[in-house]
Amino acid sequence: MFFSVVIPTYNRKPILEKCLKALENQQLSDNKVQGYEVVVVDDGSTDDTLNWLANSQKEYPHVKVFEQNHQGPAAARNLGVEKATGDTIIFIDSDLVVTEKFLQSHADALIQGEQEQGNDCIFTYGWVINTCNFDDPSSEPYKITDYSRAYFATGNVAIARKWLEKAGNFDTRFQLYGWEDLELGVRLKKLGLQLIKCPEAVGYHWHPPFKLDQIPNLIDKEIQRGRMGVLFYEKHPTWDVRLMIQMTWIHRILWGVLSVGGRLNEKTMAPFLQWLIDIGKPQLALEVARVFLNWYNVQGVYEAYHELQQRTS
Template sequence: MTRLSIIIASKDRAGYLDQALRSISEQVGAPSIEVVVVDNGSSDATPQVVERARDAYDFEISYLYEERPNRAAARNRGISVAQGEIALFVDDDVWLPPGFLDAHDRAHGRRPVAVSGPIINVPTYHERPKPTLANFSRAFFCTCNVSVPLSALRDVHGFDQQFHLYGWEDTELGVRLRERGVRSKFCWDAYLYHIKPPAEQTLDVTLVRTLEKAQMAARFIRKNQSRRARLATGAHTWNFLRARALAPRWMLPFYAGFAADERVPPVLRAVARHQLLDGMYVHELQRGLHQ
């Protein structure tokens, strides 16, 4: 039986996907694996990348096309066809060190656990630092780097597809897994590199993601009003008061102007960017909660 089903949801990121598949091919000591690529409505060369990888590598690669842009739906398609004992989720813009799959495999024992590892953000594929304490995360379930028994995912019916925008769909699934007795385990050897080129982290792109994440946070809170969920999403009184003081609505255009002005010193631009994104998130979250 296949041990690991590696599920990758991807949209219009053929170049990144090509590198991720290559890093899987260079694993050392890996158990039996399959890769499930779910193309979430790409218009680029993603199908051709998968076809070339099938010819080049000695592991099975399944290709599914999910037309509707929805990460939760795409990953559920992957879960539906996976045949491994363990489902391992990684993003398409990652590079897996040679011992990554072996580390995830060894971290699973008799009791069901969600295994996560350090996610190291780097600007290029050439930078590969070792993980440090700064890379530790208490996140229970982050689909950039997490593995869990496939049976546990199916027991809770996978991802909630109502989370159709960016953010929180993995956290919400983690809550349901925890309620069914799955425990978390952080494995330092299961680290990966998350490729984040500065040129792609533009203010416009980040703003869109911030607003989407706030909208999905409001959906999460409407579904789960626990203290843990409110603290995780920032949906609590102290955070609202803090944002009202530091990033009131009338100041957001000023922050936006400073963040975009290259004449402003980089440190001040970074502060303005942070305040802008923080304020936009909180105000959009509050708007979503009152809908």
Template sequence: MVPTYNRRPVLECTIECLLQQEFPEGEYEVVVVDDQSTDDTAEWLAGAAAQNDRLTAIRNPSKGRGQARNAGIRAAHGETICFVDDDVWVVPGFVAAHWAAHQRYGPKAVIVGRLDVSLETAKTIANEYEDERLVRVEERIQAAKDNLHPGFFRTGNVSVRAHFLQEVGGFDEGFTGYSYEDSELGYRLLANGAEFRYAPDAAGEHYTATSTADVLRKQAEAGRSAVTFLRRWPEAVERLSVPFAVPGVPTTAKRDGMIRRVAKWLLLSRPCGLAMGWLMVAAEMAGWKRGSFFLLDWLGWTKYARAFREAARDGCSAG
């Protein structure tokens, strides 16, 4: 199941990989949910689906990732749902590896596949920054193996039995922005007896095509989504990077030390943010990768912290 938005050229490669699997053709389907793309995605999907009866294309109201994935779950006919992002190009044995893992581990298994950095990704500062973050997460998953935390439920490459998804209610559609909607579902699956397993043979390459502006926008959305997540799962507060207290969410962390106060002031300081922004521009122009990564971390955390504080104060959901 693949949700998509305005990525037709990349999606075309994703679908091609999924339709060329080393698995009996009549035993799997590809469901693509177009979340109201404004490019030519809808037209291309309609034509592709007309030529291949294994491909189902759905045009969905633009209500966020969770709603799009739930629409795909409802449209799917298979026993097992594999979630793949529209910028992940899977290996020919991808479906077979997920299927074999479910046969091995049982009806409540959650199979987390491997994500590698695509060699086709352009070498820009923003792309390499995102790729480095992907590599760090993948290293943590490989180190944990079959002792995975539900926070590693990532919809770029994961599979679950359809009946199990239905039992827990699918994705929480209260998350309309980026991040945490997949982790939240992972927590519910675990609470209902899920066993998280790693399947390295169920592999895909992540093709990154982003910009500094997109990286920072996603961090702001993640800050809002984190508040929504913590209101659903307050016991997870100690595992997250929580810059401010959330009303109704208890924590044992100390948040009033001098160092933390100074750090918060620096994160929220407009002059400091402007200065860091100009430094980021200069670092990118100079091709200074490590410095750019540091500044992107700083600016990203600034966006995250501000959005988190606003959401915590306003009591709003992610959006």
């Protein structure tokens, strides 16, 4: 098999450098992988990413660079698949740093999965370990908060190109934050594809340590995720999707109670969150902040759903 690693990026130059270096250091132990390329799609970055990539071609011989105006990750991944030459696509994000055995592990799991299933209706999903350690991302251990029940998520997934094309690739209407990969996953599941877990294919997902000045952006993302969630539900109006996007009375009650009707918010909880940060617990502070972040998400979901009902009535 020939791998095309498709990476959309937008203003992530510092961590993208670590991402690409890790992909150049792959150790392929047998002939399962005939070769690989790294297809980077710049989604309208303004941080000099394109110039840096143009001046670094010798350091990254596997990398091919394409660009588009800022249209979101769904359109960027579609462009990456269009430009890719491989028969097997691996999607990762540009803030993911992988191990040296990353490609080999996906190849091993794909071949073993085909043998066990008796067909090629499969894809592999590797581990994603969250870390805020920029200097040494791979030193982070796996944590219970890293566990994911997602069926198809583009943080670390390998799939035959033909299945993406048969499913119709990503829906480019998902231009805001969230759900474009899980929506494609619903269509892949309808084609009968089986998920093969591949914990040996490890990627370390870096994000900066949580600080209070990140909160407005995080709130905006949750509202965007709510709006895109309703688009997801509009395409697939099922109970499973309602649960995924938190559009149920259970979620309204849960986050309403936990946030005391929104009274526990970014303002009232700021002193406690700052205290956690000051004692060296930024990740715990972020998890606590999810109380009001999820409340904002649910508000965004129902506001967008109300707008949808008005348009269709």
